[in-house]
Amino acid sequence: MKIQDFLTEQWMNEHERQAKINLTDTSAAPLSVDDLEAFEPGFLKGLTLDYGWITGDPGLRQEILSLYVDQREETLTMTNGALQANELVMNILLKPGDHVVTLIPGYQQFSEYPRWLGCDVTEVPFDESNGWSVDFDALEAEFARGTRLLVFASPSNPTGTWLDREQTRQLADLAARYNVWVLCDEVYRSYEQDELSISDIYKKGVATGSLSKQFGLAGVRLGWVKGCPELIEEVNVFRDYTLICAGPLSEKAALTALRHKNEILRRTHQIIERNKADLTVWLKSSSNFSCQLPAKGTVSFLKIPERLSSREFALDLLDETGIFFVPGWCFGKDGYVRLSLGREFDDLPGVLKTLEDWTEQYLDRKNVAIS
Numbered sequence: 585m586k587i588q589d590f591l592t593e594q595w596m597n598e599h600e601r602q603a604k605i606n607l608t609d610t611s612a613a614p615l616s617v618d619d620l621e622a623f624e625p626g627f628l629k630g631l632t633l634d635y636g637w638i639t640g641d642p643g644l645r646q647e648i649l650s651l652y653v654d655q656r657e658e659t660l661t662m663t664n665g666a667l668q669a670n671e672l673v674m675n676i677l678l679k680p681g682d683h684v685v686t687l688i689p690g691y692q693q694f695s696e697y698p699r700w701l702g703c704d705v706t707e708v709p710f711d712e713s714n715g716w717s718v719d720f721d722a723l724e725a726e727f728a729r730g731t732r733l734l735v736f737a738s739p740s741n742p743t744g745t746w747l748d749r750e751q752t753r754q755l756a757d758l759a760a761r762y763n764v765w766v767l768c769d770e771v772y773r774s775y776e777q778d779e780l781s782i783s784d785i786y787k788k789g790v791a792t793g794s795l796s797k798q799f800g801l802a803g804v805r806l807g808w809v810k811g812c813p814e815l816i817e818e819v820n821v822f823r824d825y826t827l828i829c830a831g832p833l834s835e836k837a838a839l840t841a842l843r844h845k846n847e848i849l850r851r852t853h854q855i856i857e858r859n860k861a862d863l864t865v866w867l868k869s870s871s872n873f874s875c876q877l878p879a880k881g882t883v884s885f886l887k888i889p890e891r892l893s894s895r896e897f898a899l900d901l902l903d904e905t906g907i908f909f910v911p912g913w914c915f916g917k918d919g920y921v922r923l924s925l926g927r928e929f930d931d932l933p934g935v936l937k938t939l940e941d942w943t944e945q946y947l948d949r950k951n952v953a954i955s
């Protein structure tokens with residue numbers, strides 16, 4: 585069976601370079617080598633570019649383990665980004681015919697990849713009318729069918745849905761009752777006190793993570809899987825066939841960043857809060873857009889005027905203003921575009937005014953075209 589196109593990736597690939605203002609990126613403002621150099625001058629000096637440590641530099645492993653409650657060595661392995669971490673875990677846990685549940689709108693890898701593996705995939709919608717919350721009753725109804733794996737992201741892309749500590753426990757209890765594996769992609773985690781990793785409280789809870797989003801280091805391609813030792817052992821077997829190692833350059837950059845995680849995460853937090861403040865002011869006055877800004881994560885889902893095709897809207901907006909969005913269409917959910925919360929903008933209020941004014945004119949043009 586041929587795997588379907590990954591629509592958001594293709595959209596980014598086709599249109600991102602045309603963007604003058606990227607209002608849709610999922611990563612926080614990226615860091616540079618110079619930023620890392622400022623943290624630790626000469627951090628790459630003398631680095632030998634062999635394969636390095638196969639399952640990860642010991643110092644880096646310690647830094648990543650320190651992000652979790654369960655810090656046992658055998659619960660962690662390194663990958664090239666969270667994307668590969670998810671792929672390895674699904675490959676190991678799933679076989680054709682298994683029932684997989686995922687939450688939509690969500691990251692396409694979670695539905696398409698298991699489908700490609702021959703699994704029976706059920707997409708459970710987030711509750712749109714209740715701030716894109718998780719519908720636990722719907723999940724339970726699916727689990728009762730004999731689900732092998734629930735796979736989703738928290739915080740989520742694109743809705744920003746985030747399970748707090750209590751909800752994470754609720755999910756772990758529910759999954760335990762039905763003996764379901766839970767793969768929670770925690771790539772958008774900000775590692776604050778009020779967060780809890782599914783891998784820290786549930787034997788069959790697997791977390792994946794990376795430095796791509798909150799750390800602004802997507803180009804480092806450093807991710808990981810955190811799970812029970814038995815699963816990690818199996819991931820390591822697959823790793824030998826698919827990646828060998830993350831590589832010393834990436835590992836050194838990752839180690840340097842993680843040693844300074846508090847500064848980096850504080851910077852990201854400040855950028856997000858600044859953007860949210862500007863967005864809140866704009867949303868109050870906007871007659872065309874609405875959005876429930878999420879508590880966590882670097883993205884949210886912005887509702888565009890009714891009856892517009894999100895794809896056409898995003899293309900016309902990009903052509904005429906240079907403002908770039910990924911349309912909800914890429915997530916199978918028209919009527920929305922994905923809104924970035926973590927990028928640095930010179931003048932976000934000005935950009936939002938351009939967006940509002942252009943949309944007014946666009947709607948007028950559309951009305952004329954219809955009448």
Ligand SMILES: Cc1ncc(COP(=O)(O)O)c(C=O)c1O
Nearest residue numbers: 665666667691737741771794796
């Ligand atoms: C939910 C989710 N998981 C994984 C990724 C990819 O992460 P990485 O860059 O760590 O491979 C993305 C990127 O957009 C994402 O949204």
